[in-house]
Amino acid sequence: MAADRGTNQQGKKVVATSPGVTTWPTPTRDFQPTTAISDYGTNADRLSRTAWLDSTNRINNDPFNYDAATPEQRAAYNMKHYGDESAPTVGSVDIKNPNAGLAAALGAGGGGTSASGLEMLKYQDAQRQAVLDKVKEQARYKALQDYYQTGDWRELYKNLGSQLDAMQTQGTGQIDDIYNQSLANIGAGYADASRMTGQGYNALNQYLAQNNLNPYAGASFTPTTVQDGSQQFMQAYGVDAPEVAQQAATENAYNQQGAQGFNTMYDLLSRAAQQSQQSRMNESQMAQNFANQGLSSTRAAYEAMAAKSRQESLSDLLNKISSSRFDLSQQEGEKGQTLQEQILANTGNDAPLTKQEQITKLAAQAPNFKAAIAQFAPDYIAKNPKASVAELKKKFPELAKAFK
């Protein structure tokens, strides 16, 4: 019996309790649970009925209460919607009333229990999650395969290899710069040292040339000539004494011998002074030559040291770069090996979804039935672009059910 705005479902008069509202029935008696049960049944009965009606409405868009129906009515309903007198089942769940377990779990009457209701919910969630997981695995496998086949994973190693090339080029350049700078410093130091040494010895040579003094040059000893001082005295007394003149001659001869010895000594010292001066000049020349040779040898030694240092630095750099390249190549090989192993381990995850899995996936991901059917049967939609929702639901009932 349908209720109108003035009566409730039992035909009782309803009275508005709010000002201006007159359509609510006026309570004629206090609420009595016992009377309510006798009139309307238990809450569980109502829940069961509601569950049947709601579930069949959602699935088939045709509310149906299995509890209130006769076996013939149930068979007819099942044939109409499931093509079988018995309702199809998925697993242990009766598809004609997938919420029966839930209704039972909530205390309703009927064939379900509270345990089977929860189990149904878990099952549905597990099914959906399994499909989604499979989709994820497919996507992951495909992404992994694409990642490996496109070689994107090699980019990191290529970049690192390029950085090693740059490091080698830069390091070699720096080593060469240091070497060239060292050579320039050595050359400049040699030039300065050579100039200073030349100035020092040139000053010495100039001094020796300008001060070529020989203190003994021209030195000679001329003794005073001995005179016969008594000659006048002798003549005054008429004495002729040649011995006196002879004595003077003897003294002069003696003086000459002594002077000759002195002059010989002067001559010897003069020549010694000349030799000494020449010796100094030679010494200066030799010292200057030796200094220049020493500077040249020192420069050659420093240049050799710089070259050796450069060679060692280059060798060290190349060894490090080579070692890094080897490590990088090894890591790249290991990475490729790991990716291959991961692909092999995930082989099989690319298996296509079954029809039911596709439906479950679309039910979980597509925003509505039309969007789902566009993905589920794109060819059909292309051929029948003007197909109505009803036609589509009829054509693809299982997918339609998933969206009820």
Place this chain on the structure above:
Amino acid sequence: MAYNPALFEQQRRGLMDNYSATGAMQAYANFISNQRGARGLQDLREGYQKQQQPLVASFGRRGLQGPNVRSGAFRKAMADFGKNQTRETADFQRSLDEQNQQFGFNNRQREAQYQSDLANLESDKASQIEQDALALMQMRAGV
């Protein structure tokens, strides 16, 4: 030791000062010695002149010398006198000559030593510059 021109100039001034001071001192000593020697030579001559008349007189008193008298003894005594005077005067003069010559020789030796010291100084300076130049080159090379 890094090259320091002041040190070499200080040494040069020291050598010059020493050379000048010793030269002046020796010149003065030589002057005094010559003066003393000249006086001694003069005294020697005067001494011999004073002995001439007594010598002749002693032979005259003995009749060995006089007008138309020329004895052998007188002649020999006169000859010996003349020889002694000549020898002693020569010895004295020689002593003076050698003294002057020794002074001149010492001066030349001092001059030679002075020049040698100056040359050594210049040689040391050049050698020091050479060593410092090498040290600078080492510093520039970063060794």
